Structures are given as structure tokens and as C-alpha cells.
Amino acid sequence: MAVIAMTREMGTRGGDVAAGVAERLGLTVIHHELVEHDIAERAGLSESDVHRLLEGEASLWERWKLDRTSVSRCTAQEIIELAARGNILIRGWGATHLLKDIPHVICVRITAPMVFREQVVMNRLGFVDAMRARREIERSDAAHNGTMQQLFGIDHWSEAENYALVLNTARVPVAACVAHIAELAEEEAFCETELSRSALIDQLILARARQAMDQRFGSKSLQNGFEVNVCNGKVLLSGGSTDEKMIVDAIRLLQGVKGVTGVESKVAYVAFVPHAATQDQSISRAAPQGQGPT
Structure with missing residues (x-):
């Protein structure tokens, strides 16, 4: 076509x-x-x-x-x-x-x-x-x-x-x-070809995912903590955030985007803990993972 x-x-x-x-x-x-x-x-x-x-x-x-x-x-x-x-x-x-x-x-x-x-x-x-x-x-x-x-x-x-x-x-x-x-x-x-069609569909899924993130979290969400990539229909969510609930919500949101076959999260959750009243100490750990077709 x-x-x-x-x-x-x-x-x-x-x-x-x-x-x-x-x-x-x-x-x-x-x-x-x-x-x-x-x-x-x-x-x-x-x-x-x-x-x-x-x-x-x-x-x-x-x-x-x-x-x-x-x-x-x-x-x-x-x-x-x-x-x-x-x-x-x-x-x-x-x-x-x-x-x-x-x-x-x-x-x-x-x-x-x-x-x-x-x-x-x-x-x-x-x-x-x-x-x-x-x-x-x-x-x-x-x-x-x-x-x-x-x-x-x-x-x-x-x-x-x-x-x-x-x-x-x-x-x-x-x-x-x-x-x-x-x-x-x-x-x-x-x-x-199957390969070129796959490249186009990945671009389409990426556009849909970015639009979904904008609608849920605002148009700056992909500049402030999150990054989205797509390969063969699978979404990779990466970056870092201090809001663990937002990370979980983002994974669930992306799982529902049309065409997505799975979501992998590599977003780092960073918690800030007060230290000595004047200094913050950051603690990071892996964020929840999201997998599976929609």
C-alpha cells in the first residue's frame, strides 16, 4: 500500500x-x-x-x-x-x-x-x-x-x-x-514489508503512548521524569520519579494503549528522606514492573 x-x-x-x-x-x-x-x-x-x-x-x-x-x-x-x-x-x-x-x-x-x-x-x-x-x-x-x-x-x-x-x-x-x-x-x-510495517506501527504506538501520557499527566510528563520507547509493539518506560503511585498509574495506562503488546518499566523510584533537618538523603530502588498484553 x-x-x-x-x-x-x-x-x-x-x-x-x-x-x-x-x-x-x-x-x-x-x-x-x-x-x-x-x-x-x-x-x-x-x-x-x-x-x-x-x-x-x-x-x-x-x-x-x-x-x-x-x-x-x-x-x-x-x-x-x-x-x-x-x-x-x-x-x-x-x-x-x-x-x-x-x-x-x-x-x-x-x-x-x-x-x-x-x-x-x-x-x-x-x-x-x-x-x-x-x-x-x-x-x-x-x-x-x-x-x-x-x-x-x-x-x-x-x-x-x-x-x-x-x-x-x-x-x-x-x-x-x-x-x-x-x-x-x-x-x-x-x-x-513486514519489517517496514512494523516500524510504522511502532511509531504509531509511540505517538499514541505520548498522547495518552499527556492527557493523564500533562504535556510536560515526558520531559520531567518519564521517557517512552517502543520496539515491536512493546513499550519501555524509563526515567525516574519521586511519585510511586504515578509510576504504577503510568504502567497501567500504557498497557491500555491500542496496539501495545507489553510494558516494561525501568523507572527508578527515588524517595527523599530528611536528614539532620538541613540535608536530604535520597534513596532509590527499582520501580514496579509492568508486563503482559492488553
Whole structure:
């Protein structure tokens, strides 16, 4: 089942390429309305808030009041959930970053020089002034760059090494771009295998686990004491905490996450005992273990 992640840059004709690839390969193109709706539901926010943040339109006050860690995790989970369905093409939303390590996912960047992009925007929006088109493109690029940095810490998303294929639509016609991507999708290197599917499902379980931890303990729980990793469906919970009940609750919570086959805890429980009224002495011991399928 083909999965293609593609960049979303204004004026590159990437939308035309995506539509052509989807028609040729029988893929579903994910439109921003669906992504924003589902992210808003997961994060408990309004769709307008999510739209403004992801499109770089949020004011300083709106960015301050929104929990960007939560939005980042919800966005990651939504994109990986979509990828796990297969036969899908996702444009934007950090998909090329989130899925670049999954062997069967084809990450594509559609690009073009500014002069070409200006002409495309002028034709589509009816502008007669190239500078007006350039300002619109620069605004869009700045918003996209800001969103990628804020949500995923990505500063160099445009580098060619992040992609399986980079196509310049000023030199390569849309039809040829579609043909190149379709040809790549048929290569054995990008066929879904049991191993590549397992890697994707582990990423999905990790996203679900992080979201569950955020909802139960707050969005800082994975920065303040806990760390979650997943391998072949099994969750490893590590770190340290002074709250033994929270450790037990976390293990039970993770055992109930969809797709988890078992939980192993290596969280160290640290108890602080007053010593000489002015000095604390720490005592640590192994935390309870959690095992077994859900």
C-alpha cells in the first residue's frame, strides 16, 4: 500500500503533482480540513485555533496560550494514523519529517525558483503585480518554516537528504513529475514489508503512548521524569520519579494503549528522606514492573 509524503510550498504546482499522482496510483489525498478537524478533536481545541497555528497566522497571544507540545503530539499522531491506513498522499503538516525513517514511505519535495512561483501565483490569484505575488509566497514560506520549527524543532527541512526525490517544476513538467513518483512507488525499495510495517506501527504506538501520557499527566510528563520507547509493539518506560503511585498509574495506562503488546518499566523510584533537618538523603530502588498484553 503506497504512502507518499509531500511538501506543501505555494506556487510550485505541488497540488497539481499530488492530484496527478493520486489519480494514477489510486491514492487518497489528505486535505487540510480533515487534518485540522482531527487534530482539534485530539487536542481539545477549536478548528480555527489549530488552523491559525498550523498556518502561521496565530498572534503572539494565541501562540502563548496554546499548548504547542500538545498540538505537536496530536499532529504527529494524526499524520502517522493516516499513514498507517495506506494508499494515501499527505501534503504538508510535517509528514515528510515524521515519516522519513519509515522505509516504504516516499518523501517528496516539490520545489521551484521564485520567479516561476511568482508567475504561478499571479495566474491563480489574478495578481498583476509580481511583487504582490512574492510577498504572498514569502509570507506562506515564513509561516510554514515557523510552524515546522515550533512544532517539530525542524530548521533544515528543505535539505535534499531528507527526501527520496526532489523535483523542480520549473524544469520538470507536472506530467513528468507524476511519472517519476509513480515509477518510484513501483520500486521494490518502497514496497511495504513486514519489517517496514512494523516500524510504522511502532511509531504509531509511540505517538499514541505520548498522547495518552499527556492527557493523564500533562504535556510536560515526558520531559520531567518519564521517557517512552517502543520496539515491536512493546513499550519501555524509563526515567525516574519521586511519585510511586504515578509510576504504577503510568504502567497501567500504557498497557491500555491500542496496539501495545507489553510494558516494561525501568523507572527508578527515588524517595527523599530528611536528614539532620538541613540535608536530604535520597534513596532509590527499582520501580514496579509492568508486563503482559492488553
